[in-house]
Every structure is written in structure tokens, then in C-alpha cells.
Amino acid sequence: MSTALTTPNEAPVLADRSGAPAVRIAGVHKTFGRPGADAPVLDDINLDVAAGEFLCLLGASGCGKSTLLNLVAGLDRPTAGTIEVAGARPALMFQEHALFPWLTAGKNIELALRLNGVPRAERRPEAERLLELVRLAGSYGKRVHELSGGMRQRVAMARALAQGSKVLLMDEPFAALDAITRDVLHEEITRIWSERQLTVLFVTHNVREAVRLAQRVVLLSSRPGRVAKQWEIDLPQPRRIESACVADLSVEITEDLRREIRRHGQH
Amino acid sequence: MASTETAAVAETENPAGTAAPGSDLHGVEAGLDALDAVQVQRTPLTQVLRQKVLPPVLGVLLVLALWQLVYSLHVTPSYKLPSPLAVWQSLQDLWYQGTLFSIVWTSIWRGISGFVAAVVIGTPIGLLVARVRPVRAAVAPVLSGLQSLPSVAWVPAAVIWLGINDSAMYAVILLGAVPSIANGLISGIDQVPPLFLRAGRTLGARGLSGARHILLPAALPGYLAGLKQGWAFSWRSLMAAELIASSPDLGIGLGRYLENQRDSSNMAGVLLGIILILVVGVAIDLLVFSPVERRVLRSRGLLQTSR
Ligand SMILES: Nc1ncnc2c1ncn2[C@@H]1O[C@H](COP(=O)(O)OP(=O)(O)OP(=O)(O)O)[C@@H](O)[C@H]1O
Numbered sequence A: 001m002s003t004a005l006t007t008p009n010e011a012p013v014l015a016d017r018s019g020a021p022a023v024r025i026a027g028v029h030k031t032f033g034r035p036g037a038d039a040p041v042l043d044d045i046n047l048d049v050a051a052g053e054f055l056c057l058l059g060a061s062g063c064g065k066s067t068l069l070n071l072v073a074g075l076d077r078p079t080a081g082t083i084e085v086a087g088a089r090p091a092l093m094f095q096e097h098a099l100f101p102w103l104t105a106g107k108n109i110e111l112a113l114r115l116n117g118v119p120r121a122e123r124r125p126e127a128e129r130l131l132e133l134v135r136l137a138g139s140y141g142k143r144v145h146e147l148s149g150g151m152r153q154r155v156a157m158a159r160a161l162a163q164g165s166k167v168l169l170m171d172e173p174f175a176a177l178d179a180i181t182r183d184v185l186h187e188e189i190t191r192i193w194s195e196r197q198l199t200v201l202f203v204t205h206n207v208r209e210a211v212r213l214a215q216r217v218v219l220l221s222s223r224p225g226r227v228a229k230q231w232e233i234d235l236p237q238p239r240r241i242e243s244a245c246v247a248d249l250s251v252e253i254t255e256d257l258r259r260e261i262r263r264h265g266q267h
Numbered sequence B: 001m002a003s004t005e006t007a008a009v010a011e012t013e014n015p016a017g018t019a020a021p022g023s024d025l026h027g028v029e030a031g032l033d034a035l036d037a038v039q040v041q042r043t044p045l046t047q048v049l050r051q052k053v054l055p056p057v058l059g060v061l062l063v064l065a066l067w068q069l070v071y072s073l074h075v076t077p078s079y080k081l082p083s084p085l086a087v088w089q090s091l092q093d094l095w096y097q098g099t100l101f102s103i104v105w106t107s108i109w110r111g112i113s114g115f116v117a118a119v120v121i122g123t124p125i126g127l128l129v130a131r132v133r134p135v136r137a138a139v140a141p142v143l144s145g146l147q148s149l150p151s152v153a154w155v156p157a158a159v160i161w162l163g164i165n166d167s168a169m170y171a172v173i174l175l176g177a178v179p180s181i182a183n184g185l186i187s188g189i190d191q192v193p194p195l196f197l198r199a200g201r202t203l204g205a206r207g208l209s210g211a212r213h214i215l216l217p218a219a220l221p222g223y224l225a226g227l228k229q230g231w232a233f234s235w236r237s238l239m240a241a242e243l244i245a246s247s248p249d250l251g252i253g254l255g256r257y258l259e260n261q262r263d264s265s266n267m268a269g270v271l272l273g274i275i276l277i278l279v280v281g282v283a284i285d286l287l288v289f290s291p292v293e294r295r296v297l298r299s300r301g302l303l304q305t306s307r
């Protein structure tokens, strides 16, 4: 494994695991309905996400990725086990932008700032700074329906950042976008991740996307959801999704994902 | 940096000039933003006049013309169907007696203050029923039942309980309007996408601040529809109550004026009363509720501007 292949201003290839983890998931079980009677969705998940790490959770549809993310976000409680998140409530981005249509782009961000306790006078300038960060400087007064899909996701990203948390949870945030827009947003999220030294827990079922973005890819098995396999991706950033090394690794991971899925057909 | 071909064309299209060297994707991004941005245009005034104002005006003129025609053909005796001109005459009489304004205002004032009270009472009821499950199970059927009961049915009861006075009028208005306002809010809240609630919770909006920042604004379109219907119910029940209950304490509102005209067999006055009641009801809807509703829907991109 190579280390320190960094150029200035860029994140390290591999996460630094010496400090305390930003997210610690220990022995987490989740069952909807009656524990014991209904099959668990998540079964003994153990996962530490290092501070500043970019981790992609990969798995077949319905394997419990969103369930796990919701648990980390505090929207739901685990049936057993503990989840610790360093610092404040983590920010969460959904597959749909989830922007409020009764507010402008800027006001959506300001609401997040307000609920985060930012004083009134600082909200507007901070909202404009965040819009600039996602390269939407002129869109403060735009309504949600006036923005394109990619722009909406960038505003949603700015709103998530406005929560002031270092931990950003993303649930297939780019799944509904076309390939070119997604490409652009991959670039944005890796830039913002390294600029702001965020810890990102990114859910996807797109293997290439995972390899394009992550320092570490975690494959979840289905029913019950368990950590099946992990890969450290030591390709230097910025990566291109169409590059050969991303493709090679994707083939390898896809093979494992298929094996995971095939396992279910045999019983 | 990865060795990639630079998209020179896209680069120059980036007006902000924020593209870092080597990152051709920023040019692509600027291009995408420019291509995808949705243009929202408002229809010009002349088109609004032609498409929205002209047809109803023509419709009213048509009704007047038909009315005049039937009158001129002497299909019915004129004490049953007076001419439009005779009704206009009654209006002028009222105007010169100086009572027109006071009659209309008596009813409008009652209607509006009753409606405001109904909003103040109906809104918390709606919130409570929508969000608290046991309350919902108990109260929601009662509310829908009340909504389908014509509130005229309450007039005799209100008169016996409260006497023939303003309180009875307000009671009838409230019984008519509160259920529809509460039901509007309930259905507005039920239609709020769960995604907004989850997004609100991750942003830290819970309890009262969640209701204020997420739930109520998200439910606003349904709430407004309920308010609009609530006004219609208020106005109808008030007219019914004024028609039925008669007392010097009540003064003369539109309903009472209508009933007085019937007493004196003045058909022109009766028609005038009906027209005034209609005009007030429609005018409040057109001047107050419709513009607010359109504004809210347009700002959320829920209104098709062109058809
Ligand atoms: N609230 C719930 N009640 C009952 N079952 C649920 C609930 N939420 C999720 N499940 C079940 O848990 C399993 C995992 O769901 P989850 O949404 O976490 O999957 P996912 O990995 O995010 O899938 P996808 O890739 O389709 O988004 C599914 O079988 C689903 O039916």
C-alpha cells in the first residue's frame, strides 16, 4: 500500500486512523417489527469511520444501507448496539434534494443556520459563502423549482454543510442525476470534503461511483445486513470515473457484489 | 492532476471565472447550470385581461341580456320577474336612502369577525387532530360529520341557547366554518411529504419549531383551501341565520334586508338582495383568497402559468 501520495491542498489517499473515530458503530442490530420474530435488517454491524475519512457503503437494493444511515443520523434507534458520532448532530443528504419549496435557495440554507443557532446577522453572509462554495453564487433568491436537478443537489449540499457538522451522511445523493451532472458533483464533493476536512459516509449502489469517491469501500451483505468485505482505495485524488484504474477496481468489487446477491438465489 | 483533454469552449463559458486550471469539469458545470436553469415568466397584463377577465364579464352580460329578453317577452308577470332596470332602481333607492353601505357592512363585518374567530379556533384544533393520534381517532369523524351538516340546522338551537342576538349569529358562523378550516389544515398536513419532515428533523427542527418552520409552511396550500371554503361556509351560514332570526337588536344585514323585501312582496328588492349576497361572497374570494392562494402556489412552482 502506498502512502503520502498527496499534492498540496489535496486530501491524503488513505484515512488517518490514529485519532478517535468520527463515527463508531458497535454491534448494531436493527429489526423492524418484533425482535426475534421478524428477520433483522442489520445484524451486528461494526464499523469505525476515521475523522476525515471518505467511506462509501455499497450494497444491493434493500440491504439496509438507508436504515444504517438513518440510525447514524439519529432518525431512528438501533434495536441493539451503540452508535457514537463525534461533535454535533450529523448532516444528512437524501437522494431527493429535500429542499423546502416555500423558501428560496438562500433561505433554505439560512433555516439550517438558524436551527443550528447561528445569530441572525451572520446568517445571510454565511449562506452566501456556502452558495459560493458549491458554485451557485448568483442563486440566493432562486426558488427550488427554478433550479436544475444538479443545482438543487448542490444547494442541498450547502444546506447540509450549514448544519455545521463535520460528519456528512449522504444517501445516494446523485442517483437521480444524469451521468455528466453526477461527474461534476463528484468533483464538487471531493473538493469540499478535502477543503473542509469532512468525514463522509456515502451510500451508493453504483460501484464505480464508490471507487471514484471513496478512501474505503464497505460492502454490506443483504438480509441480514452485515459488513461483507472492505477495500482501501489507494488511488490518488482527483480520480476520473472513466479512468482505467477505477474501472479495474470496480470490476473486482462488482464481482463480490454479484456473489453476495447470488448467494440469495441459492436458498 | 490527471492528464485529460481540456474543454476550451466550456471553459470560456464560465462567467464567474472560478475554474481552477486543469479542472475542465467546472466549465461543464457552468454550461449545465446555464442550460438547465428553468425560465419562469409571468404572463403579460393584456393576456391576463383577455383570458381571465373578459370571459366572465361576457358571461354576466349574457345573463343580463337573457333576463331582459325574458322580461320583454312577458313570459311571467313583472311582479314575479322585474326588469334588470327595476333592480338597478332598487339599488339606487338604497343608495339615496343612505342605507346601502350600512346593510352590506353589517353583514360583512359579522362575516369577517366570525371568520377570524373561526380561524383562531379551527387552526389549533386542526393541528391537534392532525398530529395527536388519540385526538384524531376521537375528533376527526366528528369534524367531517359537522362539515357535511348544513349549519342552518344550528340556527334554532343557537337562538334558544343564546337568544336572538349577535352571539347566536357568531355561533352559527363558527359551527359552519371551524370544521372546514380544521379539515383543510388536517388534509394539508396529511399531504406533507414525509421527506420534508425527516429533512426538518435532521436540521434540528423538532416540536414547536418543527411545526413553525416545516409543518405549517408545508401544509399551507391545503390550509388555504380550507380557509377559502371556511369563508364560503361562514358567509352562507350567516345569510341563513340572518334570514331566519329577526330582532331589532340584530340591525339590518343583507339576509334581513332580503327577508324584509319578501315581506313587502318587492321582487326587485329580493333580487337585489340575492345579487348583493352573491357579489360580496365572490368579491371576498376574488380579492382576498384567490390572490393569496395563487401567490403561494406560484412561489412553489405549483401553478402552471401558461396553458
Ligand atoms: N420503516 C420500516 N419498516 C419496516 N421495514 C423497513 C422499514 N424501513 C426499511 N425496511 C426494510 O428494511 C430493508 C432495508 O431497507 P433500506 O431502505 O435500508 O435498504 P437500502 O439498502 O437503502 O435499499 P435501496 O438501495 O433500495 O435504497 C428493506 O427490506 C425494507 O423493506
Ligand SMILES: [Mg+2]
Residues within 6 Å of the ligand: A065, A066, A067, A171
Ligand atoms: Mg436506500
